[in-house]
Amino acid sequence: MTTDSGEYVYDEATGEWLSPADAAARTEASQVVVRDAVGNALADGDSVTLIKDLAVKGAGQTLKRGTVIKSIRLTGDEQEIDCRHPSIKGLVLRAEFVRKV
Numbered sequence: 001m002t003t004d005s006g007e008y009v010y011d012e013a014t015g016e017w018l019s020p021a022d023a024a025a026r027t028e029a030s031q032v033v034v035r036d037a038v039g040n041a042l043a044d045g046d047s048v049t050l051i052k053d054l055a056v057k058g059a060g061q062t063l064k065r066g067t068v069i070k071s072i073r074l075t076g077d078e079q080e081i082d083c084r085h086p087s088i089k090g091l092v093l094r095a096e097f098v099r100k101v
Helices: 020-029
Strands: 009-011 016-018 048-050 054-056 061-063 080-085 088-094 098-100
Touching (some): 009 020, 054 088
Antiparallel strands (some): 048 098, 054 061, 080 088
């Protein structure tokens, strides 16, 4: 379906045809804002510091307070971030236990 200003975009969640401007506005509104323990907004690629010792389930080790985790990724959940650590693969941390560097 097209109009004078361009094509419409089909929104599968609602089953509606939207103009590109409306679709962009809904996408922005649905963005999840992830905040660290002190309220700073986190973004992909940020570095964070642990504010508490955390025992990692399945890895048999503890990440110490003050450990810096570089290059985080947001998961779409407002309380979880995906991290990389040299000794732990597939690490997911709760945002309430980290602080932005």
